[in-house]
Amino acid sequence: MTSIFLPRVDGNPYQEQLIDNLRKIGLKVEIQQPFSSSTFFFPMVIKHWKPDILHLHWVEPSCISTNGFLSLLKSVAFLIQLVILKIIGIKLVWTVHNLKNHDNLNLFLNNLCTKTVIKFADAIITHCEAAQEELIKTFDLKDKNKLFVVPHGNYVEWYENKISREAARAELNIKTAETVYLFLGLIRPYKGVPELIETFQKLKSENIRLVIAGKINSQDADLTELIQQKITDDQRINFIPGYIEPEKIQVYMNAADVVVFPYRDILTSGAVMLAMSFGKACIAPRKGCLGEVLDNQGAFLYNLSDENGLIHAMNQTLDQPKAILEMGQHNQQLAANYSWKNIAELTLEVYLSCL
Template sequence: MSIIRVVFLSNWQLHNPYQKLLAEQLISQGCQVEIYYCDLIFLPFFMKFWQPTILHIHTLHPFLVSKHKFYQPLKTFVFLIQILILKILQIKIVWTVHEWNDKMAGGKYSLNQTHIFIIDKFLDALITHSNFTKLELAKSFENLVNKNKLFVVSHANYIDYYPNQINQQEARKNLGIPAKTFVFLLFGNIYPYKGFIQAIEAFQALPPDNIYLLIAGKPVDQNIAILIENKIKNSENISFSPKFIANDQVQLYFNASDCAIMPYQVFTTSGIALLAMSFGRVCIAPKIGHFSEILDQYGAFLYDPNANDGLLQSMKFAIDNQYHILDMGKHNFTIAQQWNWHLMAQQTLKIYTENL
């Protein structure tokens, strides 16, 4: 069998470990993999060094949509020309759908019917990390002749990727959190769609005794950072670290916490849930989509996203059941162990070799 040569394409920043970990495992299984970061022109890099056989796209929206309405048709055209050239060269094109629904601003960055036509016509495989998203895609591509080009690949865990030597007592001491406190965590890059503001308001509606809220992550802009700072300025039991959290510091926040909150209002896949499970932490999340497929009642407090007080009630329930938190976290860790990068690479390689 000839060597499979793959280019991973995205506009992700270099600190996102997803592509790196998947690429390493694909390489260990005989593939050649290059990773390229951009959001417009990728064809010169793709053809530069060797003869690749597969373009694997991890972020598609940046190549097709723009906040500037006059720029968007140009981006779409440039992307289409590059894709057409690849198709003439008989290159296979795969997209892992990390983002599907518009997250940013009321449909401003959503894929339109032209984009869906391009995806439908010229992409050879679409990979999702949940059956829920696969069904969403099947509905969106209602005219798709070959439904067999939709695949589900399990998102792998982050066990052993981030340092994890510090215990809860040391982590709390380092962060200045009282030892005998029930600690909630909001972690990750901060966007409006992630529901951080709603989670802060729910936390502030709880009885304030012996509870604490950690917020850690880089805000998407100064506006949301200021909004959070104003929300918490009178709450002594909330701390906010508005910055990128370095790899060796991630363990501080997860190990200091009892329960990680993911109050997302729009989402496709949640790497944060896998990260929390990798640290043996209990999760609070809406009972829908990817969350409902990887989390269960033994390791999470799931709530109805349509209920006005669903998040608040889940947080109350977590506090009321805090003596079970340790066992619930162990359950999550055990579940997460089955989703490793070797398995994920095997599933991806099978798509490359048997379905393209």
């Protein structure tokens, strides 16, 4: 059996681990060459004539651009190729990472492409039941027989995890006694970092630190200035903008006590599984898959509708080092259940249901 992954996302451990484990159980998995077009994918399909499965992961790169006219051209090309795939009998599997692009660009075209994928897909994978329900509700999906839940795998064996808490804190110039909150990863407007800063500054404790580390895309450049303005004169906040090298992830994770996900909106998140894989307690909204993967034994969950939800959750973590440590250990045990071997086997079952 041959599966083609689309689009290629370089440096994405999710794709790499899933592909590697599918290959281990006997599948031939192909992925686009670096810098290949995510819109014009049909030449790759022809090159591997003819694959059994086209496994689509993200719709947006194939059909959406910041330019409206370019988005129209990309969408037309994308839809024509989907029709051809359907005619020649290649099965389409879609894993739902997002229901729309995070920037809300050209939503009419985005929704048109997504609805077409839903119509043509032989199987649709979500990472949890909550995401599946949101998909059904958003797009009024009728054919539920082609819906499958395959969880997001862990990162337990992917990143190095050797550095001690003390050494990690020394590298980041953080005091041993401080309670450290961490936001790690790509910083986008929907992730709520400015709100996190404002909430942190309301906490009535001096022995705390907030570390914000991650890249800000060029289209969000004003976000860098906004963050820098908000943290001015607050020595308790470390802001490290820029790409975080994979070998440095262990430094930030092991220096932290709690990893915070102050998202305004979310369907699923690999970052949560990353924090759990490093054995960290989490603060997150009870939204999408976050409310299913995390539980009250390992996380301080809050409702997005509660304007005081985030600060209440952060207040609960103050002066509770033993409880936070135990919550992190609980999360690491949960993460161990999401092995990529199991994820690959579940994905194979989805493929077989299409044939």
